[in-house]
Amino acid sequence: MPSLLDAGRAGGALLLAPGVYAPQSDTYLLQDAIAREDLPRGAEVLDVGTGSGALALAAARRGARVTAVDRSRRAVLTARLRAVLAGQRVRVLRGDLLEPAAGRRFDLIVCNPPYVPSPHRLPPRRGAAVAWDAGPDGRAVLDRVCDGAAGLLRPSGVLLLVHSALSGVEPTIERLERAGLRASVVRRASVPFGPVLRSRTEWLERRGLIAPGQREEELVIVRAHRP
Template identity: 85%
Template sequence: MPSLLDTGLAGGVLRLAPGVYAPQSDTFLLRDAIEREGLPPGAEVLDVGTGSGALALAAARRGARVTAIDRSRRAVLTARLHAALAGQRVRVLRGDLLEPAAGRRYDLIVCNPPYVPSPRKRPPRRGAAVAWDAGPDGRAVIDRICDGAPALLRPSGVLLLVQSALSGVTPTIERLERAGLKAAVVRRSVVPFGPVLRERSDWLERRGLIEPGQEKEELVIIRAHRP
């Protein structure tokens, strides 16, 4: 189990309720992108699908006013606990993706959505797999973020999103640009398959999403800004 120091939260040990997504390679990649992003004083930041709260706290440590959202009651409680332990003020709301943020505007939106292609036709509504399964093409949640996030950005506001190349990078960029944003990949990282991808590698190969014997995936950070 990673420590809070490893995730950038604070000293100590992660307090994760069962089913709450533990920070991993995609979390750390997006955290680094947040730390490199220029933020105006008192920036308003939205963390969608906060899980443990690691990304919300990365923004809060930079002086931002942070709102974090998760549909899981356990994740909301976990993120609130980690904010208290870190001595940071983070507003954590329970709700479905962007709905609790309707009518607000933000300087930065960050999102580590479920993006793993799954044999299931629809994403699960409960259980640990909610944090990663995203339909047969892995885009069930990504597309909703691409469609909804632009309306929540202030002029010059930025969306930072992490996803696997297995779920289609070009479709994400094109969808964001159709919504009026300028989007590009700003970071790439190749990581070994985790347990979920190893378990469904035969299915992914049959779908043509991976090469025979492939054991690694590419993670990308997509940065989209409102001109």
């Protein structure tokens, strides 16, 4: 089995079980968004699709009480181990998206979901691509989060969501507002295509999702709050 030790962001080593999504530009954008939130100590935070646990740890370091969820056993193991090594208390649950948190209410929900448009009609059920493939329009997971997050937020609670503009920004805003939240884009950043998008440029061009020759995507942070 490959080693759990992998290179991390500047500031130390990153423990990753094989197949667990490594923090990338989208993770770091969301970390910065968390840092900008006015979180009282002891705030209840939910990290949906925690992967490596990077966002859960960012919130825990703010003094929040953090619950992290992932359906991958390896991700759950990784997040738990990283929390122990970081000396942070994070409750890590295994389950599908928002389901393990049903019946609870949070001050902040953060989510970096799979959002990459894929030639395959259905998202994969196993393998590394689970962390990024999200159906032909990239919204197979996004829409579920948009529809369900409001029911888990306290009044004045906030959802922070990151995804690619290739998946459609307006559909995200509209869906969140239909769920009773007030939503807007608070951050945009252009980043070069990674290996997955580079391998799909012809398909993306045929679908009209990118312009001919386009090799950058725009990432957005959507912030939605419950009135």
